[in-house]
Amino acid sequence: MVTATMPATGRQKTRTRIRVLEDERWLALTLLTPTAVLLGLFIAYPFIEGVYLSLSASRVGVPGEFVGLKNFEKIWNDGIFRTAVWNTFWYTGITTVFKLFLGLWLALLLNRHFKGKAYIRAAILLPFIIPTVLSTFAWKWMFDPTFSVINWALFKLGFISARINWLGDPDLAMTSIIIVNIWRGIPFFAISLLAGLQTISPELQEAAAIDGAKPWQRFWHVTWPLLLPVTMVVVLFSVIQTFADFQLVYVMTGGGPANATHLFATYAYQIGIGTGLLSEGAAISLAMFPFLLLIVIVQLLYIRRVEVR
């Protein structure tokens, strides 16, 4: 017996330790500590550091002193920042509407029985699985002013007579980015909504059919209300991700042409890292925070209301 050879004091210590853990308050504290440390180290600390950075005048190599809201004042008067704010809202709004509509449509199609269903469902996920940078590079080629396959196809089909400079024109560049984001985001919507659809008992559709509801009425009165909680969560995630999107714009246009396609994240990167104005960059990315917070609060409240119903 191991315990028999242990010195009496050691045994007692072990016992006291165990007794301390029998108290739920101590046990809870012990179990929560690792999580709290991780969250503090990797989320709270960088966030607070970011807030401090945005309130100081740091540049690369210059520690900088506290300057209050000066950085925010500066970006408020910055025309490119204003464009980036507008772009971010436009980009998030338009893509979310399209992703929801197309994703839902796809989910409804995939929810039917057909041969090879499993393969199609897996294939649908491809845009989501491929690393964004990789797929965005492919799209960049497709939108390339000289080698664009889209231009080639449109030309061969007789729709256009001259090349379209997809990424060179400010409006077209934004549209191109929006298209790629929609393409990339649909699988997430489709698969999540499909999962939601599958929790809805087919008996309800049958009951509604017998009750005299036509297909669109069945969707509107039965499927849609029951899918709403899932839809809200999916939209919430998507909005947060899209709002803070970086990779896609960075690879496609780098914020160009002439800073016309910047989003919060890319502009913050350009100013903070590219130009080395760390504080200003921090201020730009922090400017996202109130908007995101508001979106999250509104949606969470809405989700709660829907779930309570």
Add this chain to the structure above:
Amino acid sequence: MAQVVIRNLNKKFDEVHAVKDVNLNINDKEFIVFVGPSGCGKTTTLRMVAGLESITSGDILINDTVVNELPPMDRDIAMVFQNYALYPHMSVYDNMAFGLKMRKFDKAEIGKRVQEAADILDIGQLLKRKPRQLSGGQRQRVALGRAIVRHPQVFLFDEPLSNLDAKLRVQMRVELKKLHNRLGTTAIYVTHDQVEAMTLGDRVVVMKDGLVQQVGAPLELYNQPANRFVAGFIGSPAMNFAPVAMAERDGAIWLEGPEFRIKPPEPVASRLRGHAGKEVVLGIRPEDLRLANGADSADLAFEATVEVTEQLGSEILLDLKAGPGQMVAALEPTAPAKVGDRLRLAINPNRLHVFDARSEAAI
């Protein structure tokens, strides 16, 4: 006012032939019960009548109109599902009103009908609740209410009581019967529970492997089962079966098992006469056995050993070993029987059943 006619109905799912040549005339106001083990095709048949399943071949007529191609909503039927299928996001009132709203009834009429149905089913105080705030029995009532408000031609029930606990099931069974007596709507009811079938049905359709085994009034199925399957399926505890050889000696018919031989009386004997020498199966219901006394003829009695006793209060069930076979006897609860006892049992001579061993048809 609705008759339902099913004519040569067939359903194939890929390789499975789920429903085979079903023919049935359901009269107006009749309560028909389809019963059989799972996978026998009873639910598929019901779903074809509802229009939820396509028909491979054959016809379904409601009031002399072929409805094969009609969508469910145009068949003027209402269905009660096994899992109730209440719309979870709607109140009880909205659940019941939905079918009427879809059919564009005016508000006053909807209100009137829902109230009427709620009164019949005694759920008036639940109208504002959501389905998840209801107990199983209450949900079942709401599902019934949703069917009633429509005043359909035919009610379809798909195992509506199987999710309820035993006590509630008995209670709802009685209520269903009352409801049918009151409304008089033609009803098709699917269940795997033979007690439900016997108690509810004006006529019962027994199905197995997609084939109709027998159609008849409950007592008809009990007294004159068409084959061994129906005999074993209807009645609880199930009928005892013993393979016996049939011999004709001195003009009398004998059924001989390994440890017993009985001489069936007329008219069973004359029915058997043409089948002498054939392998047959003897069927005796547990309730048709009793303890033999001295007056009983040796021709209709046999000995068996008690293996298990099950006292139910109203009767006692004895699991017996009779020769190589097992048997169950349902006796008076006071019958003196202990495990290990060797008993002499007499058979009610008028209630013998004999089946062809090969075709399983009743002789």
